[in-house]
Amino acid sequence: MxxxxxxxxxxxxxxxxxxxxxxxxxxxxxxxxxxxxxxxxxxxxxxxxxxxxxxxxxxxxxxxxxxxxxxxxxxxxxxxxxxxxxxxxxxxxxxxxxxxxxxxxxxxxxxxxxxxxxxxxxxxxxxxxxxxxxxxxxxxxxxxxxxxxxxxxxxxxxxxxxxxxxxxxxxxxxxxxxxxxxxxxxxxxxxxxxxxxxxxxxxxxxxxxxxxxxxxxxxxxxxxxxxxxxxxxxxxxxxxxxxxxxxxxxxxxxxxxxxxxxxxxxxxxVIPTRSGRHGQVWTDVGAYNIKRAEFAENDSPLDASIDCPASRDYSKAYLHHLIRSKEMLGQMILSWHNIAYFEDLMARIRAAIEAGTYSDFVAGFRTAWDQNQAGETG
CATH class of the missing domain: 3.20.20.105 (Queuine tRNA-ribosyltransferase-like)
Known part of the structure; x- marks a missing residue:
C-alpha cells in the first residue's frame, strides 16, 4: 500500500x-x-x-x-x-x-x-x-x-x-x-x-x-x-x-x-455540526447558546476575526431569531461557523508551533478555558 x-x-x-x-x-x-x-x-x-x-x-x-x-x-x-x-x-x-x-x-x-x-x-x-x-x-x-x-x-x-x-x-x-x-x-x-x-x-x-x-x-x-x-x-x-x-x-x-x-x-x-443544530456557538472558552435572551438585540457577528461569511456577516440577533423560530437556515449558519472556528483554531495552532510559542499558546488557552468553565458552573 x-x-x-x-x-x-x-x-x-x-x-x-x-x-x-x-x-x-x-x-x-x-x-x-x-x-x-x-x-x-x-x-x-x-x-x-x-x-x-x-x-x-x-x-x-x-x-x-x-x-x-x-x-x-x-x-x-x-x-x-x-x-x-x-x-x-x-x-x-x-x-x-x-x-x-x-x-x-x-x-x-x-x-x-x-x-x-x-x-x-x-x-x-x-x-x-x-x-x-x-x-x-x-x-x-x-x-x-x-x-x-x-x-x-x-x-x-x-x-x-x-x-x-x-x-x-x-x-x-x-x-x-x-x-x-x-x-x-x-x-x-x-x-x-x-x-x-x-x-x-x-x-x-x-x-x-x-x-x-x-x-x-x-x-x-x-x-x-x-x-x-x-x-x-x-x-x-x-x-x-x-x-x-x-x-x-x-x-x-x-x-x-x-x-x-x-x-x-x-x-x-461531530461537535461542530451537532452543536450548530442545537443553537450552540463554539469559542476558545467553550460553547454558548445563541437562544439566550441576551442575544435578542445583539448586532455583533459571531466572530469577525474568522474569515468566513457565517462568522462575520450575520448578527447574533438574527441567528437568535432563526434558532428560536426553528428556521433551518439558523442551524446551517451555526454549523458553518463552528466548522470555520475549528479550522481557524487549527491554523492558529500550526502558526504557534512554527513560531515556537505553542507552550505559551497552550498555557493561555488552558487558563481562559478553565476560568470560563468555573464561571459557567459557579
Whole structure:
C-alpha cells in the first residue's frame, strides 16, 4: 500500500506541524476533519466546508453500508464523486458504531454480526468486509483497520482481550487491504487506560508493518479530559515520528489543544455540526447558546476575526431569531461557523508551533478555558 509522505516542518517539545501529502491533495497538520457521516457534512455545502480551510473530511462506513449501500456508491463512481468532495477522505472502519449497538450485535473472532438500526436487517462486518467497503466501494484515501472499541471502564483483563482482538483484526485488515498505490491504511492502538497495554499495542501494531499512520482509539468514550491526557502522555511516545497520529472522535477545543501538545496530528468530531443544530456557538472558552435572551438585540457577528461569511456577516440577533423560530437556515449558519472556528483554531495552532510559542499558546488557552468553565458552573 501507499505510505503517504509526511513532512514535519516544525516541532516544539512533542507538538509538531507538518504536511501529509496524498494523491488528492495535501493535508496541513495538525488537522481537524469535519465529519461527513452519510456523505454529507450535516447542514453545510461541500464548497463551504472547503472555504473554512478543511483539507480532508471523514466518511462513515457503518452508515454508508446501510444507506444507500456501499455497492451503490461504488456503481456511482465512489464516495468522492457521490458526495461532491474532491479532496482526501478518511473513512472509519465501522467498529465504533457496531460496538455501540450493544443490544443489536453479536461479536466473534470472525467479526461482528449486527442488525441495522434502520430496518432490522442482518449484516456481518469483518476486517475483510470493512476493507472491501472502505477501499474498493467508497474509495477512501485513508482507511482504518477494523477494531473493537474497548468499553470504558474496563478491567485489565477486558482491556487486554479487546486489545489483542484488535491486533488480530489489524493483521487481517492489512492482508485484505493489499497493495493499493493511491490509498493507505491506519492502525488503531487500543489498551484502555493502561500504560502497559497501550505500549504493547503500539509496539505490536508497528511490528505488523505497512501501516501509513497510527490512530489512538478507545478514548472520547466517557473517560474524561484528564484521563484522556494521561493516556496520550503514555501512548504517543511509542508511536513512529514519521507517521501521522490520529486521535479518533476528539473533540472539544481544549481536548485538541492539549492533544497536539502531546504529539497528535489529526482529529475528527461531530461537535461542530451537532452543536450548530442545537443553537450552540463554539469559542476558545467553550460553547454558548445563541437562544439566550441576551442575544435578542445583539448586532455583533459571531466572530469577525474568522474569515468566513457565517462568522462575520450575520448578527447574533438574527441567528437568535432563526434558532428560536426553528428556521433551518439558523442551524446551517451555526454549523458553518463552528466548522470555520475549528479550522481557524487549527491554523492558529500550526502558526504557534512554527513560531515556537505553542507552550505559551497552550498555557493561555488552558487558563481562559478553565476560568470560563468555573464561571459557567459557579
Amino acid at each position: 501507499a505510505i503517504f509522505p509526511f513532512d514535519i516542518h516544525a516541532t516544539e517539545d512533542r507538538a509538531r506541524s507538518g504536511t501529509l501529502k496524498t494523491p488528492r491533495g495535501d493535508i496541513a497538520t495538525p488537522a481537524f476533519m469535519p465529519v461527513g457521516t452519510a456523505a454529507t457534512v450535516k447542514g453545510v455545502y461541500m464548497d463551504q466546508v472547503r472555504q473554512t480551510g478543511a483539507d480532508i473530511i471523514l466518511g462513515n462506513t457503518y452508515h454508508l453500508m446501510l444507506r444507500p449501500g456501499s455497492e451503490r456508491i461504488a456503481n456511482l463512481g465512489g464516495l468522492h464523486k457521490f458526495g461532491g468532495w474532491s479532496g482526501p477522505i478518511l473513512t472509519d472502519s465501522g467498529g465504533f458504531q457496531v460496538w455501540s449497538l450493544s443490544k443489536l450485535r453479536k461479536m466473534s473472532e470472525e467479526g461482528v454480526e449486527f442488525r441495522s438500526h434502520i430496518d432490522g436487517s442482518k449484516h456481518m462486518l469483518s476486517p475483510e468486509r470493512s476493507m472491501e467497503i472502505q477501499a474498493e466501494h467508497l474509495g477512501a484515501d485513508i482507511c482504518m483497520q477494523f477494531d473493537e472499541c474497548t468499553p470504558f471502564p474496563a478491567t485489565p483483563d477486558q482491556a487486554r482481550a479487546s486489545m489483542e482482538l484488535s491486533l488480530r483484526w489489524g493483521e487481517r485488515s492489512l492482508a485484505a487491504f493489499g497493495n493499493r498505490p493511491d490509498q493507505t491504511l491506519f492502525a488503531i492502538v487500543q489498551g484502555s487506560t493502561y500504560e502497559d497495554l497501550r505500549a504493547e499495542s503500539a509496539k505490536l501494531s508497528i511490528a505488523l508493518g505497512g501501516f501509513g499512520g497510527y490512530a489512538i482509539g478507545g478514548l472520547a468514550v466517557g473517560e474524561g479530559h484528564e484521563t484522556m491526557c494521561q493516556v496520550l502522555d503514555v501512548t504517543t511516545p511509542h508511536l513512529p515520528t514519521d507517521r501521522p497520529r490520529y486521535l479518533m472522535g476528539v473533540g472539544k477545543p481544549i481536548d485538541i489543544v492539549e492533544a497536539v501538545y502531546r504529539g497528535v496530528d489529526m482529529f475528527d468530531c
